[in-house]
Amino acid sequence: MGEVILACEGLKKRYGDLWVLKGIDFEIERGQTKVIIGPSGSGKSTFLRLMGLLEPPTEGKIYFEGKDVYGSGLDLNMLRAKIGFVFQEPSLFRHLTALGNVKLGPKVVLKMKDEEAERKAMDALKTVKLEEWAHHYPAQLSGGQQQRVGIARALAMDPDIILFDEPTASLDIELTWEVIDVMKDLARRGVTMLVVTHELGFAKEVADEILFMDDGRIIESGPPEELLKNPKTPRAREFLRRLIGGV
Amino acid sequence: MKTAAPLDPISFIISFVTEYYPFIIEGFLTTVEMTFLGLAGGFVLGILSALGDVYGTKLMKVIIAGYVEFFRGSPLIVQLLFFYFSIPALTGLNWDAFTAGAVTLMLNSGAYQKGYFKGAIEAVFKDQLMAAKSLGMTFRQTLTHVVLPQALRIVIPPWTNEYVSLGLSTSALIVLGIRELTNISKSIAAQTFRPLEVYLFASAIYFLWITISMKIFDWIYEKVKIPGLEVNI
Ligand SMILES: Nc1ncnc2c1ncn2[C@@H]1O[C@H](COP(=O)(O)OP(=O)(O)OP(=O)(O)O)[C@@H](O)[C@H]1O
Numbered sequence: 001m002g003e004v005i006l007a008c009e010g011l012k013k014r015y016g017d018l019w020v021l022k023g024i025d026f027e028i029e030r031g032q033t034k035v036i037i038g039p040s041g042s043g044k045s046t047f048l049r050l051m052g053l054l055e056p057p058t059e060g061k062i063y064f065e066g067k068d069v070y071g072s073g074l075d076l077n078m079l080r081a082k083i084g085f086v087f088q089e090p091s092l093f094r095h096l097t098a099l100g101n102v103k104l105g106p107k108v109v110l111k112m113k114d115e116e117a118e119r120k121a122m123d124a125l126k127t128v129k130l131e132e133w134a135h136h137y138p139a140q141l142s143g144g145q146q147q148r149v150g151i152a153r154a155l156a157m158d159p160d161i162i163l164f165d166e167p168t169a170s171l172d173i174e175l176t177w178e179v180i181d182v183m184k185d186l187a188r189r190g191v192t193m194l195v196v197t198h199e200l201g202f203a204k205e206v207a208d209e210i211l212f213m214d215d216g217r218i219i220e221s222g223p224p225e226e227l228l229k230n231p232k233t234p235r236a237r238e239f240l241r242r243l244i245g246g247v
Numbered sequence: 248m249k250t251a252a253p254l255d256p257i258s259f260i261i262s263f264v265t266e267y268y269p270f271i272i273e274g275f276l277t278t279v280e281m282t283f284l285g286l287a288g289g290f291v292l293g294i295l296s297a298l299g300d301v302y303g304t305k306l307m308k309v310i311i312a313g314y315v316e317f318f319r320g321s322p323l324i325v326q327l328l329f330f331y332f333s334i335p336a337l338t339g340l341n342w343d344a345f346t347a348g349a350v351t352l353m354l355n356s357g358a359y360q361k362g363y364f365k366g367a368i369e370a371v372f373k374d375q376l377m378a379a380k381s382l383g384m385t386f387r388q389t390l391t392h393v394v395l396p397q398a399l400r401i402v403i404p405p406w407t408n409e410y411v412s413l414g415l416s417t418s419a420l421i422v423l424g425i426r427e428l429t430n431i432s433k434s435i436a437a438q439t440f441r442p443l444e445v446y447l448f449a450s451a452i453y454f455l456w457i458t459i460s461m462k463i464f465d466w467i468y469e470k471v472k473i474p475g476l477e478v479n480i
């Protein structure tokens with residue numbers, strides 16, 4: 001058993017009268033890749049935002065490396081710096097080049113010297129195969145390239161884990177591959193990843209576990225072969241049938 | 248020039264400019280000075296109230312809304328008279344027309360600039376704020392490294408309009424007796440009995456000044472422009 005990096009217990013989230021998360025227990029160990037699937041509106045993005053410490057839970061606890069995040073007076077920004085986040089929309093800083101985007105975190109948050117931050121950023125851009133595009137602005141990059149810059153921006157912080165929220169959902173099919181390939185590469189290198197995606201090929205190849213979310217709960221989980229071939233719950237069976245059938 | 252000489256307009260303009268140019272320059276410089284004071288003060292007030300309105304508490308939003316409504320919803324001349332006469336009456340603090348005028352212009356311009364800055368700040372979309380947060384950036388770091396560099400670029404075109412509008416509005420300072428360009432022109436017109444030429448000349452100065460300034464702002468805008476950052480607000 002490896003070290004548990006991120007975990008939660010009895011996690012609940014309410015917006016107004018709507019309970020979006022209804023009690024989630026979850027943990028992920030260093031080096032693992034876990035994939036979350038589930039119908040639209042089931043709370044996947046909300047779950048990820050909570051685990052990324054971007055929003056506080058209504059109830060329940062989140063643990064980072066064993067420490068209760070909201071219970072022990074920890075500096076949330078310090079923790080956020082260790083949890084990478086890649087959004088569905090590229091969300092790049094539009095006044096900065098690709099390099100500027102990737103460099104900003106190391107420089108401003110990790111307080112690296114300019115050259116050091118730049119080296120770090122170039123390394124991250126190489127990992128996502130964009131070193132030649134370093135000096136282009138977001139508006140001059142394709143959606144897939146922007147998304148890879150977003151991945152590089154997370155990587156350059158040397159995070160303990162990276163969360164991905166449907167990083168290819170807003171991309172055309174051809175652009176999806178370049179992003180998925182980079183993510184597979186990261187998973188193989190041992191980067192800890194929690195990924196919401198419906199790219200089942202990715203899940204099959206690199207996921208240690210797939211979690212099926214429905215109506216604010218994780219109602220089924222297991223290794224990819226098992227969950228994808230023989231889903232136990234009718235909801236998961238129905239969802240996968242539609243997903244694979246393309247309906 | 249004590250009596251109106253029967254000169255043709257061009258010759259007259261040349262002769263009165265030759266005679267009165269120190270006053271014209273003084274008036275023009277006062278106009279420019281007042282414009283810049285108003286813009287600079289309004290810039291600070293505008294940014295602060297825009298930030299307060301976007302990120303602040305309910306109470307801050309209400310106060311800011313009241314401030315903006317007052318200054319955008321009443322004539323500048325009334326505001327000038329109000330501040331010049333009511334502040335001494337209310338506080339016992341005496342201030343000269345120049346200070347009262349400058350402060351009123353700052354408050355007035357701030358109320359307008361707030362609108363432009365708010366639009367520009369909101370154009371820095373929520374997703375970027377979320378991204379900054381996910382990197383562990385504090386509110387202040389996000390402001391200095393993400394929001395303001397974009398907002399300040401986006402705001403240049405509307406801000407240019409505010410410059411033009413405020414620059415021309417400084418002529419209202421005449422009600423406080425401040426010796427700016429309009430006031431000086433009025434004196435000269437009264438002394439020479441040639442309002443047509445004098446006011447035409449004054450208009451030409453305003454026009455040239457504004458046109459050249461706009462060109463400069465356009466140049467700055469092009470200079471700091473970043474591909475894909477053009478936003479209409
Ligand atoms: N900030 C918010 N305020 C109010 N309601 C919200 C908020 N964020 C999400 N919700 C609601 O929570 C529910 C779950 O949303 P969420 O985005 O987490 O689902 P999802 O599984 O990611 O869906 P999708 O596959 O469409 O991305 C939805 O009903 C949504 O409207």
Ligand SMILES: [Mg+2]
Nearest residue numbers: 044045046166
């Ligand atoms: Mg979602």
